[in-house]
Amino acid sequence: MRILVTNDDGIHSRGLDICADIARELSDDVWVVAPEYDQSGVSHSLSLNDPLRLREVGEKRFAVKGTPTDCVIMGARHILGDKGPDLVLSGVNRGRNAAEDVNYSGTIAGAKEGTVLGIPSFALSLAFGAATRSDPHWDTALRHGPDIIRRVLKQGVPRDILININFPNCAPDEVKGVAVASQGKRDQMLLRIEARHDGRNNPYYWLAYERGIPPSTPGNGTDLSALADNRVSVTPLNLDMTDQPFMTKMATLFK
Numbered sequence: 001m002r003i004l005v006t007n008d009d010g011i012h013s014r015g016l017d018i019c020a021d022i023a024r025e026l027s028d029d030v031w032v033v034a035p036e037y038d039q040s041g042v043s044h045s046l047s048l049n050d051p052l053r054l055r056e057v058g059e060k061r062f063a064v065k066g067t068p069t070d071c072v073i074m075g076a077r078h079i080l081g082d083k084g085p086d087l088v089l090s091g092v093n094r095g096r097n098a099a100e101d102v103n104y105s106g107t108i109a110g111a112k113e114g115t116v117l118g119i120p121s122f123a124l125s126l127a128f129g130a131a132t133r134s135d136p137h138w139d140t141a142l143r144h145g146p147d148i149i150r151r152v153l154k155q156g157v158p159r160d161i162l163i164n165i166n167f168p169n170c171a172p173d174e175v176k177g178v179a180v181a182s183q184g185k186r187d188q189m190l191l192r193i194e195a196r197h198d199g200r201n202n203p204y205y206w207l208a209y210e211r212g213i214p215p216s217t218p219g220n221g222t223d224l225s226a227l228a229d230n231r232v233s234v235t236p237l238n239l240d241m242t243d244q245p246f247m248t249k250m251a252t253l254f255k
Contacts, residue, residue, distance in 0.1 A: 001027040004085035004114070006071045007093065008039040008106025011063040015092040018138050019124060023089050025146035031085070032061040033075035035068060035106075040093075042067050044109040054079075068110035076117055087153070088114030091124030092141045096166045098125075098223035099184040102237060108164060115162040115239055122149055123162065127169040127227050136169070143172035144232055152234070160239040166223055168230045179231040184222030 003023040007016045011034045023030040036055065045067050052074060053065035062079060064071045068090065076084045090110030097105040107123050114121030124145060128136040144167065152163055164183075168175060194208040218224030226233035 001086045002029045002080065002083065003027050003031065003087045003089060004072065004075045004080065004119075005030060005032045005089050006034050006068050006075065006110040007091055008035065008042065008068045008110065009094055010035050010038045011057060011061075013038075013094065014138060015094050015126065015141075018092045018142055019089050021142055022092070022124070022145040022149070023087075026087070026149060030060065031075060031080060033064060033071045033079060034062075035071060036063045036065045039067050039106045041104050042106045042109070043104050044069055044112055046070060068106040069113045072110055072113040072117070076114070076119065084117075085114075085119055088119050088121040089124060089149075090114070090121065091126075092138070092145070092167075093123075093125035094128065094136055096125050096127035096223075096227060097123060097164065098127075098166050098227060098233065098235075099186045102164060102183060108162075108237070111162040111164070112237075112239065115160060118159065120153065120157040121162045122152075123164045124167070125165070126167045129169045132169055137167075137171055140170065140172045140175060141167045144175060144178075148178060148232065148234060161236050162239070164223075164233075164235040164237050166227055166233045166235075168227045168232065170230045174230055175232060176230045177232070179221075179226035179229075179233055181223045181226045181233045181235050182221055183235055183237070184218050184224035186224070187216045 005020050005023050047066045047070050055063045057063050064074050090107050093107040102108045111121035111123035126136050126141050190209045194206045223233035223235050
C-alpha cells in the first residue's frame with residue numbers, strides 16, 4: 001500500500017512526523033508532501049494565481065509552496081507518477097478539528113482533496129489544553145491511530161466519504177476508547193474581533209476567543225463530547241453537502 005502524507009502545519013511540524021510514523025505502521029511505502037509554511041485555516045483552497053514551488057527535502061519527502069489541497073494534487077498527480085497513492089493521511093494537526101473546525105481546517109481539506117481524487121483519506125488531529133499547548137500528547141495519536149485506520153480500511157470507506165479522527169488531550173493509557181460520533185457544534189458567541197494598533201497607530205485586528213467563559217456542554221454523541229470524555233472521535237464526513245429533506249421542501253415552491 002502506497003501512502004501519501006500531508007498536513008497544514010507545515011513541512012517541519014512535529015505532527016507531520018507523527019503522521020508519517022503512523023503511516024509506516026501501515027506500510028513501508030510512505031511519501032510526504034506538505035506545505036512549505038503553516039497553512040492552518042486555509043480550508044480547501046487552491047493556488048490558482050501563484051506558481052507551485054516544489055522542494056525535495058529528503059527521501060520521499062517534499063515541500064510545496066502552496067496549500068494542503070495543492071500538496072495532495074501535486075503528490076497524487078505528479079510526484080508519485082502513474083502509480084498514485086492508495087491512501088491519504090492528513091495531519092496530525094496540533095489542535096482538534098471538531099465541530100465547525102471542519103469548515104476551516106487545512107488538515108480536513110487535505111483528506112477532502114484525497115477523497116475528491118477517489119483515494120481513501122483520513123484527517124488526524126490531536127486536542128490540547130492550556131497545559132499541553134506547547135507539547136501535546138503526540139504518543140496518543142501514535143499509539144491509537146494505526147489500529148483505528150486499519151479497522152476502518154478493513155470495513156471499507158465508501159467513495160466521497162472522508163474519515164475525521166480526533167485524539168483527546170490525554171496520555172495514551174488514559175484514552176477510554178473510540179466513539180463513532182457526529183459533527184458537533186460550539187457556542188459561536190465565543191468568537192470575537194480583537195482590535196489593536198501598530199507602531200504607527202494604524203488599526204489592525206485578530207480573530208480571538210473570549211477567555212474565562214465556562215465551556216458549553218457538548219451535545220451527546222458528538223465529536224466534542226467524545227473528546228471531553230477522553231475518547232477518540234471518529235466521524236465520517238460526506239463531500240455531498242446537499243440537505244435532502246429541505247431540498248424536497250424547496251422543490252414544492254417551484255412546481
